[in-house]
Amino acid sequence: MSFFSRRVLPSALTLTALVVATACKDASDANGVNDVRAACEIRVKWKRLGTSDxxxxxxxxxxxxxECPAFKDFAGKxxxxxxxxxREASCNDAIEQCVNDCxxxxxxxxxxxxxxxxCKRVTAARDGCVADVCASQCD
Structure with a gap:
């Protein structure tokens, strides 16, 4: 076995794994609580839920x-x-109606x-992110 395959390759693979893990961690952090029920529980406690902001x-x-001044702090976050x-095909009108009825x-x-x-997985990401981003406007 060469020096490259014994020392360099494993180090490079370890470094790549760390970079990927860090990138994945950052992406999931952007999802806030990343849980449908927990995000709902955050929203129902908001004091300014019905305000225009x-x-x-x-x-x-x-x-x-x-880039509108009124939306710059949260639009697109x-x-x-x-x-x-x-994009999730299983997130259909029946689920939306169910959530609205609840x-x-x-x-x-x-x-x-x-x-x-x-649908639950992608909704958890969206709702968790919104709960996190909008806390300053709604709580």
């Missing part, structure tokens, strides 16, 4: 970024998570995803 944040955080949820019952909201683990 809070509503603007909730609707624009998972959308495309906007959860765009990646919002797009992933839009209102502030977070156990009910979580139950809406019982038949679609894929």
């Amino acid at each position: 809070c509503i603007s944040c909730i609707s624009s955080a998972p959308s495309v970024p906007c 959860c765009e990646e998570q919002g797009n992933a949820r839009i 209102k502030t019952d977070c156990a009910c909201v979580e139950g809406c995803y019982a038949q679609s683990e894929a």
